[in-house]
Amino acid sequence: MNASSMVLQGVGVGRGAVWGPVATVRPAPVVPADEPAPADPAAAKEKVLAAFAAVAAGLRAQAAGATATVADVLTATAQMADDPALRTQTSQRIDKGEPPLHALVAVVDSFAVMFTAAGGYLAERVTDLNSVRDRVVARYQGLPEPGVPPLERPSVIVAPDLSPADTAALDLDKVLGIVIEQGGPTGHTAIIAGQLGLPCVVRATGSSALVDGDVVAVDAAHGTVTRDPDDAMKAAVETRRAGLATLAEATADGATSDGHRIALLANIGTAEDAERLTAAAVEGVGLFRTEVLFLGAATAPTEDDQAAVYARAMAALDGRKVVLRTLDAGADKPLAFVTQAGEENPALGVRGYRLVRHAEGLLRTQLAAVARAAKQTGGAPWVMAPMIATVEEARQFAAMARTAGIATVGVMVEIPAAALRARDILAEVDFVSLGTNDLAQYTMAADRLLGSLVDLLDAWQPAVLDLVAATAAAGVDTGKPVGVCGESAADPVMALLLTGLGITSLSMSPSAVPAVRFALSRHDLPTCRAIGEAARRAPTAGEARAAALALVDPQVREVLALG
Amino acid sequence: MSQRTVVIASRVGLHARPASLFTQAVAASGAQVTIGKPGGPSMDASSILMVMALGIGHGEEVVLESEDDGVLDQLVTLLETDLDAE
DSSP states (O other): OOTTOEEEEOEEESSOEEEEEEEEOBOOOOOOTTOOOOSSHHHHHHHHHHHHHHHHHHHHHHHHTSOHHHHHHHHHHHHHHTOHHHHHHHHHHHHTTOOHHHHHHHHHHHHHHHHHHHOHHHHHTHHHHHHHHHHHHHHHTTOOOSBOOOOSSOEEEEESOOOHHHHHTOOGGGEEEEEESSOOTTSHHHHHHHHHTOOEEESOTTGGGOOTTOEEEEETTTTEEEESOOHHHHHHHHHHHHHHHHHHHOOOOOBOTTOOBOEEEEEESSHHHHHHTTTSOOSEEEEEETHHHHTTOSSOOOHHHHHHHHHHHHHHHTTSEEEEEOOOOBTTBOOTTTOOTTOSOGGGSSOGGGGGGTOHHHHHHHHHHHHHHHHHHTOOOEEEESSOOSHHHHHHHHHHHHHHTOSEEEEEEOSHHHHHTHHHHHTTSSEEEEOHHHHHHHHHTOOTTOGGGTTTTOTTOHHHHHHHHHHHHHHHHHTOOEEEOSGGGGSHHHHHHHHHHTOOEEEEOGGGHHHHHHHHHTSOHHHHHHHHHHHHHOSSHHHHHHHHHHTSOHHHHHHTTOO | OEEEEEEOOOTTOSSHHHHHHHHHHHHHHOOOEEEEOTTSOOEETTOHHHHHHTOOOTTOEEEEEESOHHHHHHHHHHHTSOTTOO
């Protein structure tokens, strides 16, 4: 690091990184403390009202040339500048002989105090209010409105805070990133920066010390702002920038660099989720959690109701793969009409497929609904049952599903018993899918809802990895697909390990897909296998992840900010 | 002076976009309209700041008052819609 280096810590928005010169934002105009009372209150009032109108008109003009989200923000701010209460209260104070700008500030402050006290959404609107105030004060004094200066070269914008209007007015071709000292990760600046894909650090304490001409590196993944970065840091930033750009545009099917295919799929809960995937670069749905349809219902949804929902999802996916999981109720997802009251250990009780013991009709209705939806849409859904422990259960489910007309039948592997005997289970069904969250819970005897046990629930726990590896090996031996649909599929390092073990598909939240696709595309299958072997030799979860990470391509580590 | 009581349908309550659409509709009508919680003070319904400051949540009742029955009916219809969903 250079002698003049200084590292500020804030909260990053997104994963981006960038370096460049600082452009500080024009500060808010100052209201003179000795502002005189107006000689002519009527004229002063006219002048303030004209300033309000000019500010509102300026914001509306900007909104007209902006994209939808940005235009909404600008219009909302313009509406504040037009607000009758703000104008009337300011006028009344001027009528009473108060200096006009003091009157304006007092009125805005009274709203700001009220909004801040209310907290949440209203508190975040205080930035908008203050922005209107500063603009009106500047107009009144005949000064340019405060905010971002015209940029002569690509720059990192540094400000105490940016109003949404300031953010919206940015000349994006010349904005490299944004650093603000205030604000929050859910504030307007953060949201808009996120949508625009600009690296952004909010709450960067000490950033007011930065001046025009300073050079900074902004790392959103780590929430840091470094003044006068050295060449190594600049190079790392460039790597991440280029990598993220490729990553965002990639739509290829999942594969390793040597062409070994791994299907990248999405986890969904509703037909609406399926419809949102229309434009997404995923190869289908690896987990359709159908219980969302059932939860909150007083009685079981009818076959007609269910078929309509499944058909809608299949139609939206238009021939892409879809794996439906049958009702997984019980434990943390109780269901009014089937869950048995008074279980002492609901996670170990009648849940998932076990409901068939006293409510077989429920499953038969669901399977019939899926089969009907498939016929209607010409889809070929895969269907799997959750919480299978034994070969008999797998056999029984497969028979029921095939009788109903389902062509491809599978089961979830989330109980250690099923993982240990995966080969026998795969003899009964066409595929299995690992639910790593429940598998970790049952392997480690740790309630997955208990935050205090989160270290035990780590999918990198060697015992959990052993069970995943055993299941994957059974799939390789039998030539049948073994997918992973737990959260671990979304971890790019774990995704490489799973690929190395022989897993054939990874299903995750759609937003996690680009990073996993990128990681896979930068490693060949032998490397993935080596990652699997190295991780499995480690005696602890921490060492397993470290061993895997050590074999990950340094560029991928840098781009995805994997620590 | 006519009065209407209406339950807010928008899921976010009368904030953000719903508050913006509502106050714009009031301003566009040209009528004097007030809004308040039942038993609470009445505010200028064309002021987004006053409307937001009332802090009206989803499912809460508000009382609208105006001389113009036609405008009141339009505003009731508006508030009975989930404005955030559109």
